[in-house]
Amino acid sequence: MLFRSHNILQKQLEIDISILSRFVLTSFHEIECSFTAPAKITKAAKAENTNVGESVTLKCEIAGNPIPTASWSKNNTKIKDGGRFSTKSTPDFVQLVITSLEEGDAGDYKCVISNGVGEDSCTVKLTVASKEYANLHLQTPRLITLSRFLIR
Numbered sequence: 176m177l178f179r180s181h182n183i184l185q186k187q188l189e190i191d192i193s194i195l196s197r198f199v200l201t202s203f204h205e206i207e208c209s210f211t212a213p214a215k216i217t218k219a220a221k222a223e224n225t226n227v228g229e230s231v232t233l234k235c236e237i238a239g240n241p242i243p244t245a246s247w248s249k250n251n252t253k254i255k256d257g258g259r260f261s262t263k264s265t266p267d268f269v270q271l272v273i274t275s276l277e278e279g280d281a282g283d284y285k286c287v288i289s290n291g292v293g294e295d296s297c298t299v300k301l302t303v304a305s306k307e308y309a310n311l312h313l314q315t316p317r318l319i320t321l322s323r324f325l326i327r
Contacts, residue, residue, distance in 0.1 A: 216296070221299065227304065233271045235297055244290065259273055271286070282300075
């Protein structure tokens with residue numbers, strides 16, 4: 176009985192494929208396929224170490240259909256676009272740019288993307304060194320010479 180049932184299903188599949196192929200070959204109608212995919216961060220932003228006064232870009236590569244929307248927050252406080260903070264979203268990536276960095280900008284930045292089908296997030300640590308620290312590391316090392324040696 177199972178064998179006969181399999182033959183009937185196979186025959187029905189052949190008929191369905193035949194009808195579909197005739198429709199595709201003889202029709203000038205466009206067939207549009209659409210799919211949905213949950214929002215996904217495919218490459219998270221990297222931790223950044225930078226200095227006061229500089230700019231930094233935190234960038235995450237994304238995927239999903241419909242195209243995900245993004246929001247950024249620092250230490251659980253939402254970041255608004257404007258002033259020293261600007262965001263950009265494309266179908267392939269989202270980014271946060273911070274200009275004229277201040278020591279208070281250091282912290283954990285979270286990117287959350289969503290598209291109604293799913294949600295994903297990543298967190299990146301931003302370290303901002305003070306001007307004094309940055310200047311200390313930019314100075315040329317000094318050579319210290321000893322004028323007297325004590326030998327025993």
